[in-house]
Amino acid sequence: MDIFRQHIANSLITIAGLGLLVGTALWWVDAVSYADLVWSVATVPILITLLVQIVNALRAGDIGLDVVAALSMSAALAFGEPLAGNVVAMMYSSGQLLERFAQGRAKREMTALMSRVAHTAMRYEGNALQEVAIAVIKPADRLLIRQGEVLPVDGCIASDVALLDLSSLTGESLPVKRERGGEALSGSTCAGPPFDMIATRPATESTYAGIVRLVAAAQASKAPLARMADQYALGFLALTLVIAGGAWLLSSDTDRVLAVLVSATPCPLILAVPVALMAGMSRAASMGVLVKGGGVLETLAKVRTVILDKTGTLTHGQAEVTEIKTSLAYDADTVLRLAASLDQASGHVVAAALIGEAQRRGLTLSAPQEVIEVPGAGLEGVVDGHNIVVGGNSFVRNRCKKGDDLVLLSTIDKTAMTVAVGVDGAVAGVIILADRIRSDAANALQALRDAGVAKIILASGDRQDIADNIGATLGIDVILGDLTPDGKVATVSAEHRNGPVMMVGDGVNDAPALAAADIGVAMGAHGTASSSEVAGVVLLVDQLSALSKAMTIAQRSRTIAFQSVSVGLGLSLSAMVAAAFGYLPPVQGALLQELIDITVILNALRALR
CATH class of the missing domain: 2.70.150.10 (Calcium-transporting ATPase, cytoplasmic transduction domain A)
Incomplete structure (x- = not known):
């Protein structure tokens, strides 16, 4: 279908261009009547195509400035100004090609994704x-x-x-x-x-x-700003008819009426906004941030409150061994090897962390035997002939009555994630784990503030003391811990009164809050499918700092879109007023309007940079 439309567009501009050249040549040799005929014939196919497009648009409930283009070509033929009609036809058909170029240029980074399947x-x-x-x-x-x-x-x-x-x-x-x-x-x-x-x-x-x-959904979406431009276009159409009618009442000069119409054709107000927003989405995609639609990009530019999950967002989301404290009878590698060997029988995420650390240290794990696991508490079994117990402090202490376990366990920070290890009835050591804060987290939060965010909230399902520690380290404004998924949704809802709210998370438990926010942002590189589906923005790069860059792109794209609308309206209105007072003939008005078209579209494409 796109190839067919491209073929039609190429054919129309060829017809208009040939008509303009041949007619001008005939006019040059004083064959004026034949020149008028050629210009008229070259205008008719473009006018018919345009009328068909207008009828189809009206059936879909859409109306825009294409109506003015049809009126100006029709008026040119009716008022005996076929050259002006041919110029408008040429400008309109070339404008269609310019629009396709601009939209294709803006979509380039996004469509490049789809070509790699x-x-x-x-x-x-x-x-x-x-x-x-x-x-x-x-x-x-x-x-x-x-x-x-x-x-x-x-x-x-x-x-x-x-x-x-x-x-x-x-x-x-x-x-x-x-x-x-x-x-x-x-x-x-x-x-x-x-x-x-x-x-x-x-x-x-x-x-x-x-x-x-x-990407397909993003390209098919229509942003609120684009719909606002449609409304501007409808008002601009009414204003065009009022000015043209006023010119006729004041002068009874059909040339002035025609000049007003061609000076308003085909002002790309409807195009400039989607080009600017698509350019911004394309620019964000090239940086690893997928924005699902122009409406999301607009809202992203206005966010003032950001709510962040902790695990997988501010932290890496994976527990890592940070320290191993042992009794005098054991060294750290021995305690880790015995604990990891027993944990091979467990599917717990902490067990996976211990096994991974043992493998990184090159330790040889033994097969566990007679394993008994108490869900949520720990497990015990036999490794290399030794009775091993691995789990929480109380679980291990209850099964180990030898040695000074109280001294060892009392040295551990109560807010840390710990795994105690017992060997043959005595506490052998404690393995300390942590979900490390992302190295770019502090800079990323400051970048969000620089991008206009006034309030940052940490909403975590972890214990309040752990959330407090993370939040205080990063200078977060409000720190909330022990939250259920419903609690995160309530937090999002409570902040709506302060303006657009953005929620950032990566887990299944974050999906309801992501859906409740004005903008949900999923850490898509390692997040769950459910969070990516409901989120409006997906970070394909595992860097929180990319979010502030996307906000800056969104703000710039929105500004450029408004500039394009205001510049297009202002220049077109000025040309129409000049035409109404007889200072701008029809042909020159059509050429000036094409210059306005090009200016507005090139301005919209600045969002790519």
Whole structure:
């Protein structure tokens, strides 16, 4: 359909251009009647096409300044000014091409995402490889990713190492190294040697498929500012008719009426706003921030209150071992190895953290035996002939009666996340873990304030003391802990009275609050699918600092959109007044209006920079 419309547009500008050239040549040799005929014939196809577009728009409940273009061409033919009609037809058809160029230029970074969808993949079938359509790939399938290939689905690295180009997802210019077990997102590119990958999601649920859906929805959306421009266009149409009618009443000069109409045609008020907003969305996408629509971009520019989740937003969302305190009988590696060996029988996230740390230290884990797990408390079992207990302080203390465990456990900060380890009835050590604050968190929050945010709130489901510690470190205005998902929604609702509210989170428990906010922002690089679906903004790059950059882009795009509307209105109105008083003939008015069109559109495209 787009190719057909492009063909029609090219044909129309060719007809108008040839008519203008041939008619001018005939006029030059004094064949005026033939010149008028050629100009008229060249105008009619453009006028008919325009009338069809207007009828279709009216059926859809839309009306705009295209009506003025049709009136001016019709009036030119009726009043015996075919040259003016041909000039308007030429300007209108060339304006259509200019509009398509501007919209295509503004969408470039966003549509580039959609062009990278993989269609096939190399899947292992036993010991052989077979090229299959990505639609048949299932979780747990083993795939071979060749150098230069785009990853077709989300998965985890099954080789020792993989080098991935994430530029299309996050804007990172340098390839990123991922080790065995690391995350591999669809849409990234193998920038190094081939590697094996285990699929974790089908193609329809993968990160890149979700991005493509979001981009399509963003491009199809219509922003409030764009709808406001439509309303301006309707008022401007009425004003055009009033000025044209006034010119006729004052002078009874059809040339003045025609000059007023062509001076208002085809002012791109309806186009300038969507071009500026699409340019802003495109610019944000190139920096790893996916904005789902022009309306979201507008609201992003006006946000004054930001509510932040803690885990995965201000912190990395993964517990890491920060310290191991031991009794005199054990060293840190021994305590960690025994605890991690027993934790191999547990599916708890803390167990995964201990196992991961042991593997990073190169420790050899033993198989646990006779394991008994008490959900939410800890587990006990046998490792290398020793009775091992791993869990909370009270759980371990109740099972260890030897040694000075009170002295060891009393040295631990009560706000820290701890795992106590007992060996053969005595407390052997305490492993301290933490969900580290992101290195860019403090600078990112300051950048939000610089972008106009007046109030920052931490809304966390963690204990209040942990939230207080994080909030005080980062200088957050209001710190709320122990919140349920409903509590986060209530926090968002309470802040609406202070202006547009933005909620930032990454988990399933954040989805209701993201939906309740004026703008929900999902940490999409590592967040859940549910949070990304309900959020208006998705951060594809795992950097909170990208959010303030997106706000700055949104503010600039909105300013440029308003500039385009006001400049277009002002210049067109001035030309119409001059035409009404006889200072601007029809042909010159049409040429001046085309110059206004070009100026307004080029101004809107500044949002790309």
